[in-house]
Amino acid sequence: MVRLLVIVLLAFFLYRVVRRALGSISAPRREPDGVIDEMVQDPQCKTYIPKRDARRKVIDGAEHYFCSRECEEKFIAESKED
Ligand SMILES: [Zn+2]
Known part of the structure; x- marks a missing residue:
């Protein structure tokens, strides 16, 4: 059960990192809250x-x-x- 939680947290962390990386490439001036x-x-x-x-x-x-x-x-x- 603890292992599953760790995997979920890791997946979430990876998702955030990938999303941030993609976001910074496609729209470097776009703020996290959507303000351009x-x-x-x-x-x-x-x-x-x-x-x-x-x-x-x-x-x-x-x-x-x-x-x-x-x-x-x-x-x-x-x-x-x-
Ligand atoms: Zn000037």
Whole structure:
């Protein structure tokens, strides 16, 4: 009876390891809870950054995401010139 329990636990452990390995290959950015790490583009330097790492800024009612404070300030300065 104890042996069966050990086998079941081992099978479950293996299943989790295999699932995690397969998951990391097919979707490296997919979180365990199913949340996808969305990529956003910095309008200043055109770099793509993960949304959660980006600096969010609302300018004239439009959302913008920046990789750094420098880009944010440059973008605001340039948008004011228009
Ligand atoms: Zn940038």
